Amino acid sequence: MRAGSKPATKRKAAAATSEAIFADLEKRLQQHVGTRVRIIGKAGAGKIEIEYFSPEDLERILQLLRLPSG
């Protein structure tokens, strides 16, 4: 079934590309933020987890996010 298998192969390739992009993004975010960062999910929907290991980490992350102090 050539006609049927082609889209499946394309989907697989697209998924692999997306995974590679997200692995790279996760790595870059981690280096940027300076703590452990995980991206769970994919392009359509998901979540970014940023870990902090001290109040100073938390403070730094909030500053990175430019949260106005309130």
Added chain:
Amino acid sequence: MRAGSKPATKRKAAAATSEAIFADLEKRLQQHVGTRVRIIGKAGAGKIEIEYFSPEDLERILQLLRLPSG
């Protein structure tokens, strides 16, 4: 046991204060980021979860974090 109960009361009060501060922080972060945000843990260690519901959300969050494009 007055001497024993006092620290426990203080700990309870401190925990309640910390919870209130974190609930407020979570709310402010959520308004700032514009998607669902959760803070899991407390001051010492934990994680911030930032959800995204579209590629545009993700892009915006990364811009907020000032991630250099690579």
